[in-house]
Amino acid sequence: METEIYHADTINQAAEKIKAGQLVAFPTETVYGLGADATNEAAVKKVYAAKGRPSDNPLIVTVADVATVEKYAQPLSAKTRQLMKTFWPGPLTLILTLQPGALSKSVTGGLKTAAFRNPKNQATLDLIRQAGVPIVGPSANTSGKPSPTEARHVYHDLKGKIAGILDDGPTQIGVESTVVDMSGTIPTILRPGGISEEQLAAVIGEVQSDHHKVGKTEVPKAPGMKYKHYAPNAQVLIVGDAQWPDAMAWASQQSGPVGIMTTEQIKKANSLPQNGEWYSLGEDVKTASHHLFAGLRHFDTESSVAYILAQGFDRIGLGEAYMNRLEKSAGQKYFQTPDK
Incomplete structure (x- = not known):
């Protein structure tokens, strides 16, 4: 067709x-x-x-x-x-x-x-x-x-x-x-x-x-309540603002390229590793929501990263929707700061 x-x-x-x-x-x-x-x-x-x-x-x-x-x-x-x-x-x-x-x-x-x-x-x-x-x-x-x-x-x-x-x-x-x-x-x-x-x-x-997890035999009333959603080929890890120095250091130690999705502010405040491939989420949670899916697709179709480090936001206003989609794309996985 x-x-x-x-x-x-x-x-x-x-x-x-x-x-x-x-x-x-x-x-x-x-x-x-x-x-x-x-x-x-x-x-x-x-x-x-x-x-x-x-x-x-x-x-x-x-x-x-x-x-x-x-x-x-x-x-x-x-x-x-x-x-x-x-x-x-x-x-x-x-x-x-x-x-x-x-x-x-x-x-x-x-x-x-x-x-x-x-x-x-x-x-x-x-x-x-x-x-x-x-x-x-x-x-x-x-x-x-x-x-x-x-x-x-x-x-x-x-x-x-x-x-x-x-x-x-x-x-x-x-x-x-x-x-x-x-x-x-x-x-x-x-x-x-x-x-x-x-x-x-x-x-x-x-x-x-309603935040309950829909059971295997339960019919969801709305899309996105039961099945895996929004997942790119790479593993997404959600990063909190204070974790970025450690996350960048971790990324630099990986053998292959690592996708990095942040706002302009986070990028300016941190040094990108040489193997880091950056995708801009703009200036705030509004622009981040606008760019989130496009960024995940970018790393699916135009890159070969195994991991994507993605910026988390507070669950306020549009941040609730952004984090709902990001957590599903990551399978609820967050970046864990290594023990010092």
């Missing part, structure tokens, strides 16, 4: 592919998603096959407006509507209870809920409207690998497996949307993202976070 590249002036062609049951990757403000007609079960199953995604990992349904959500979900609560009014379009995914039989098990993982998202990207909103159907939207990458923040990342992973890619340039945020479960008594964050717990609480009051 040839994978076509579409742009703003050829969105109609991309929409025709969606209507025909084909897969088209699309841009959002967070990462690129892999689109298929959410009402076409055969098309949805192609998404799992293209990504190599476990079949019990539910998919996000991407919509162009609230009216579409109302066709599939049970009557929306006042708090749900407040969140939609405040943060949509934007990096917020809401898990809602469905009307019976509204969407196939291929979308829901067999659950009575589904996740809905209204992205802040005009090209994708136009794509959905022209296709005339909601589209599923998991990240457009090989399952388990770093999420794609540029069209070329999608092309690298899925060339020949999907019909096309709608290229709208690099994404702005770089880590996926916040996922909030609105199907229970208390709104619950299942995945941190671009909208913080503090921002949510300011709009609807009490919000809680």
Whole structure:
């Protein structure tokens, strides 16, 4: 299969592919998603096959407006509507209870809920409207690998497996949307993202976070809760700010090249080893979140490092989402300062 590249002036062609049951990757403000007609079960199953995604990992349904959500979900609560009014379009995914039989098990993982998202990207909103159907939207990458923040990342992973890619340039945020479960008594964050717990609480009051590890036989309510995610080929080690002198010394003792991902400030304050390959995370946690997945992919495709030392941040605001993704890419492994 040839994978076509579409742009703003050829969105109609991309929409025709969606209507025909084909897969088209699309841009959002967070990462690129892999689109298929959410009402076409055969098309949805192609998404799992293209990504190599476990079949019990539910998919996000991407919509162009609230009216579409109302066709599939049970009557929306006042708090749900407040969140939609405040943060949509934007990096917020809401898990809602469905009307019976509204969407196939291929979308829901067999659950009575589904996740809905209204992205802040005009090209994708136009794509959905022209296709005339909601589209599923998991990240457009090989399952388990770093999420794609540029069209070329999608092309690298899925060339020949999907019909096309709608290229709208690099994404702005770089880590996926916040996922909030609105199907229970208390709104619950299942995945941190671009909208913080503090921002949510300011709009609807009490919000809680769910950090439990999903069991082997349990169907996760949201992506990223059960399976390995965001992992490059190299072993990632998370480094605290005070550990960098020791981490640089450790890197210099390795036999091969070592990837180093830090902000400009950390680089200026430390001497890079001769075998160190540096990738800039910019100036702060916001730019670091934007560059994280691109950096991990850089070392996968343009280097041969066995280790990547990556800067950790405080779990405040966007730092919570950044650390959630970084810990998963590292398999929870932190750099251990050697005994003096």
